[in-house]
Amino acid sequence: MEELVRLCKARGFVFPSAEIYGGFRSTYDYGPLGVLMARNVKEAWWREMVQLRQEVVGLDAAILSSPKIWEASGHLKNFTDPLVDCRTCKQRWRADQLPTTDDGKLECPNCGGTDFTEARPFNLMFKTFVGPVEDEGSVAYLRPETAQGHFVNFANILQTERLRPPFGTAQIGKSFRNEITPGNFVFRTREFEQMELEYFVPPEDAPRWFEYWCNERLEWYTRFGIPRDMIRLRPHTKEELSHYSVATADVEFAFPWGWGELEGIANRTDYDLKAHAAASGQVLEYFDAATGERYVPYVIEPAAGVARTMMAFLIAAYTVDEVDGEERTVLRLHPRIAPYQVAVLPLSKKDTLLPLSQEVLHLLQPVAMCDYDITRAIGRRYRRQDEIGTPLCVTIDFESLDDKAVTVRDRDSTAQERVPMDRLVEAISSRLAW
Numbered sequence: 001m002e003e004l005v006r007l008c009k010a011r012g013f014v015f016p017s018a019e020i021y022g023g024f025r026s027t028y029d030y031g032p033l034g035v036l037m038a039r040n041v042k043e044a045w046w047r048e049m050v051q052l053r054q055e056v057v058g059l060d061a062a063i064l065s066s067p068k069i070w071e072a073s074g075h076l077k078n079f080t081d082p083l084v085d086c087r088t089c090k091q092r093w094r095a096d097q098l099p100t101t102d103d104g105k106l107e108c109p110n111c112g113g114t115d116f117t118e119a120r121p122f123n124l125m126f127k128t129f130v131g132p133v134e135d136e137g138s139v140a141y142l143r144p145e146t147a148q149g150h151f152v153n154f155a156n157i158l159q160t161e162r163l164r165p166p167f168g169t170a171q172i173g174k175s176f177r178n179e180i181t182p183g184n185f186v187f188r189t190r191e192f193e194q195m196e197l198e199y200f201v202p203p204e205d206a207p208r209w210f211e212y213w214c215n216e217r218l219e220w221y222t223r224f225g226i227p228r229d230m231i232r233l234r235p236h237t238k239e240e241l242s243h244y245s246v247a248t249a250d251v252e253f254a255f256p257w258g259w260g261e262l263e264g265i266a267n268r269t270d271y272d273l274k275a276h277a278a279a280s281g282q283v284l285e286y287f288d289a290a291t292g293e294r295y296v297p298y299v300i301e302p303a304a305g306v307a308r309t310m311m312a313f314l315i316a317a318y319t320v321d322e323v324d325g326e327e328r329t330v331l332r333l334h335p336r337i338a339p340y341q342v343a344v345l346p347l348s349k350k351d352t353l354l355p356l357s358q359e360v361l362h363l364l365q366p367v368a369m370c371d372y373d374i375t376r377a378i379g380r381r382y383r384r385q386d387e388i389g390t391p392l393c394v395t396i397d398f399e400s401l402d403d404k405a406v407t408v409r410d411r412d413s414t415a416q417e418r419v420p421m422d423r424l425v426e427a428i429s430s431r432l433a434w
């Protein structure tokens with residue numbers, strides 16, 4: 001983990017936020033490579049959840065949201081964690097995450113004390129005020145999940161898209177939770193990005209769709225590079241279920257500190273639509289004009305986090321091997337997840353090579369995210385690209401000036417192949433195919 005955090009900072013994936021002021025409460029900023037990788041994670045999700053399906057449409061709902069939403073959804077009452085204070089060192093903890101002593105008492109990870117205050121429910125939603133007056137009438141909340149935006153737009157989407165169950169709405173966006181104990185790098189933060197699908201189905205089909213989405217989502221992670229033995233599905237016990245769920249399974253990843261949740265897949269039943277219908281007085285149901293059938297769909301919800309997914313991909317990809325008797329660090333990221341797909345590397349920074357190298361760069365930029373690097377010796381540039389996971393390097397040498405061909409180097413095998421420039425786009429595109 002330490003090595004990964006170091007690499008993330010050194011190579012520009014993730015920086016501690018406000019670092020020049022000593023950081024700010026477990027917040028992080030995504031640097032140039034982190035932004036590219038996060039976009040790729042989201043694109044891989046969007047492609048499979050929306051683009052390759054007929055029955056799923058997109059949505060981007062507001063982050064600042066009405067208290068009425070959270071009252072109806074039950075979050076104002078139920079979205080809490082049990083907060084305890086250690087009476088010895090005064091640190092605050094989530095009671096359900098504390099280790100216990102041999103005789104079953106809660107133990108403070110900071111001072112080892114076992115004397116705690118009674119657990120009290122702490123609501124995780126961030127409260128703010130809209131407009132210049134800070135009174136009860138101007139209260140708003142930063143959404144703690146994107147999901148409610150889907151439910152309050154259910155009627156709008158049905159009306160505009162003419163969909164019939166099963167159909168889904170997909171949304172990627174920031175959510176906020178005032179976590180008591182953020183930590184493990186970007187695993188648990190107070191500001192984070194979610195990728196959520198709400199899949200509306202006929203109630204009697206919900207168990208089948210729940211199974212379907214558990215399998216689909218597990219497959220998605222393996223398709224993009226997580227080995228099967230580093231990932232598992234863990235069904236929630238009855239006690240763990242959220243207030244809206246009758247069945248949940250977590251996709252868990254083998255993090256260096258143990259199994260941790262990447263995604264939750266829940267059968268939310270008709271809880272949310274019924275709650276919003278009751279609170280708003282609107283009709284939130286599906287009506288089939290052909291059959292006269294009318295019902296409130298059940299919702300199956302696969303809900304994933306961008307940062308956790310990125311972390312899992314990075315951890316699974318991180319490898320140290322040996323090339324030409326030298327140790328190298330290589331991120332064996334899936335080509336569609338890696339920040340750059342291609343690095344364009346002129347062998348020398350002499351003026352004679354640069355115009356052709358620029359030509360190659362401009363050829364490839366429309367089909368792939370390209371890095372362009374003219375600094376240092378070529379071997380060191382290959383090592384840098386290996387370390388940031390770039391699957392292909394394209395090298396332009398002095399021969400290229402005569403034969404109009406370049407060398408394509410593969411990150412994993414380090415094999416090199418000479419490719420004519422007029423076939424380069426085709427050669428690169430086929431290697432990067434989804």
Ligand code: GAP
Pocket residue numbers: 144145146147177179186187188189190191192193194196261262263264301303304305306307308
């Ligand atoms: N709408 C359902 C929902 O929000 P969740 O299991 O609470 O379910 C879904 O969140 C995913 O969002 C989690 O599996 C995780 O990947 C991500 N997530 C939740 N809280 C997070 C936090 N504090 N920091 C980073 N990611 C978080």
